[in-house]
Amino acid sequence: MSENPTPGAPAAPPVCPRHPDRVSYVRCQRCGRPTCPDCQRQAAVGVQCVDCVAEASRGTREARTALGGRLRGGPPVVTITIIGLCVASYVAQLVVPGWTRQWIFSPLAGFVEPWRFLTAAFLHSTGSFLHIIVNMLALWMIGPYLEQALGRARFVALYLLSAVGGSVAVVLLAQPLGAWNVGVVGASGAIFGLFGAVLVVMRRLGGDVRGILAVIALNVVIGFVVAGISWPAHLGGLVTGLALGAAYAYAPAARRQLVGWLAPVVVGAALAVATLASYAAVGLL
Numbered sequence: 001m002s003e004n005p006t007p008g009a010p011a012a013p014p015v016c017p018r019h020p021d022r023v024s025y026v027r028c029q030r031c032g033r034p035t036c037p038d039c040q041r042q043a044a045v046g047v048q049c050v051d052c053v054a055e056a057s058r059g060t061r062e063a064r065t066a067l068g069g070r071l072r073g074g075p076p077v078v079t080i081t082i083i084g085l086c087v088a089s090y091v092a093q094l095v096v097p098g099w100t101r102q103w104i105f106s107p108l109a110g111f112v113e114p115w116r117f118l119t120a121a122f123l124h125s126t127g128s129f130l131h132i133i134v135n136m137l138a139l140w141m142i143g144p145y146l147e148q149a150l151g152r153a154r155f156v157a158l159y160l161l162s163a164v165g166g167s168v169a170v171v172l173l174a175q176p177l178g179a180w181n182v183g184v185v186g187a188s189g190a191i192f193g194l195f196g197a198v199l200v201v202m203r204r205l206g207g208d209v210r211g212i213l214a215v216i217a218l219n220v221v222i223g224f225v226v227a228g229i230s231w232p233a234h235l236g237g238l239v240t241g242l243a244l245g246a247a248y249a250y251a252p253a254a255r256r257q258l259v260g261w262l263a264p265v266v267v268g269a270a271l272a273v274a275t276l277a278s279y280a281a282v283g284l285l
Contacts (some may be wrong), residue, residue, distance in 0.1 A: 018050070028052055066205055067249060068256040069151030078152050079143030082159065083136050086187060089122040090132050100126065104183040105167050107174040110275075111284055117275075121163035123185035125228075135187045142194045149201055150248055157264040158244050161271070162193020162237040168271045169236025171278050177232070180282075189233040192219070193241030200245035243267055 013023045016036035024034040029046035041053045048056075063071035092099045105120030124132035147155040166189015174180045195216050202209050216238070223231035247263035248256075279285045 030056075065149050065151075067149050067201065068251075068253065068260075069147075069149055069154070072148065076144035076147045078147050078155055078159075079139060082143070083139060086122050086124070086132065086136060090124050090126075093123060093126050100185065104185055105170070106183045107171045107180045107278075109183075110167060110171065111279055117164045117167040118160060120167060120185050121187045121190050124187070125185060131186060135191055138191045139187065139194070142191075142198050146194060146198055146201065149205075150197075151260075154248055154260050158193060158197055158241060158248075159190050161244060161264055161267055162196075162240045163187065163190035164268075165189060165193060165240030165271055166230075166233035166235075166237035168275050169232040169239075170230060171275050172236075173232040174278070175282060184230045184233055186230070186233070188230070189237030192216075192234045192237035193244070195219070196238045196241030196243075197245030197248070200242060201249050204249035240267060240271070 014025060014027075014034040016022045016024045016034050016039055018039050019036050022036040022038075024036045026035055026040060026047055027033060028035050028049040029043060030048050030052040033049060035047065035049040039050045040047045041050060043053075065071055089099075089103075100123055103116060103119040103123055105116040110116045124135065143155075143159075146158065150158065167184070169189075170179070170184055174182075195212065199209055199212050199216065202212065220231070220234065220238075223229045223234045244263055244267055247259055247267075251259035251263075276285060
């Protein structure tokens with residue numbers, strides 16, 4: 001507030017510290033300074049200035065889940081985005097000639113174009129709508145829970161590495177199964193990774209895991225008895241999800257940020273080494 005240098009003269013009107021050209025008789029309830037309409041923020045009692053609101057927010061601890069994920073309101077953005085990408089890719093499979101052939105995975109195709117280890121997870125069988133419907137339904141049922149519990153970054157790493165882990169398992173078992181040229185599509189490896197992670201997370205948080213155990217067991221059996229299903233991809237995604245889920249769930253609170261980026265690096269390196277060793281074993285390297 002400005003002062004009157006001349007004794008006995010009328011006091012100068014109070015002005016906003018952030019906008020000295022604006023007179024304001026409204027004062028911040030916290031610091032007592034004048035605050036103009038643009039700098040006023042409604043508080044529980046009275047009005048506060050933007051500076052005090054910013055200072056108070058810096059001193060407030062961000063809400064976190066039991067496993068350190070940022071507590072967010074609103075829709076599960078990552079889960080919805082993945083579903084949208086899968087649906088968009090499925091439409092492209094139906095209307096764009098060669099779309100499936102361009103992104104499908106097989107051990108030999110993956111050796112030449114490594115990105116296929118991941119891109120195949122966004123493709124689905126065009127011979128049956130049931131394939132994409134079942135996978136997207138499972139993702140919608142499990143994804144939001146893990147996205148909230150782990151946080152978006154760790155959830156993305158879990159999903160993508162589980163998808164890659166499914167493709168890696170196909171490579172590891174390609175020689176005994178004689179499947180070096182057999183194409184594989186589908187998000188099932190990534191979905192099984194979520195199954196594995198949610199099992200560990202629920203167990204860590206003291207939840208009842210019997211339901212998810214039954215779901216995993218049923219899907220494992222289906223993978224072996226129903227023709228056309230790649231059970232190695234399911235197995236690889238499940239193992240990857242279990243490993244990452246355990247790292248996230250049991251990391252000490254003080255080390256969660258470190259484990260959050262270190263665990264995906266370690267798992268990714270292990271998958272790369274296993275893949276290169278399999279290619280080397282058949283003379284491709």
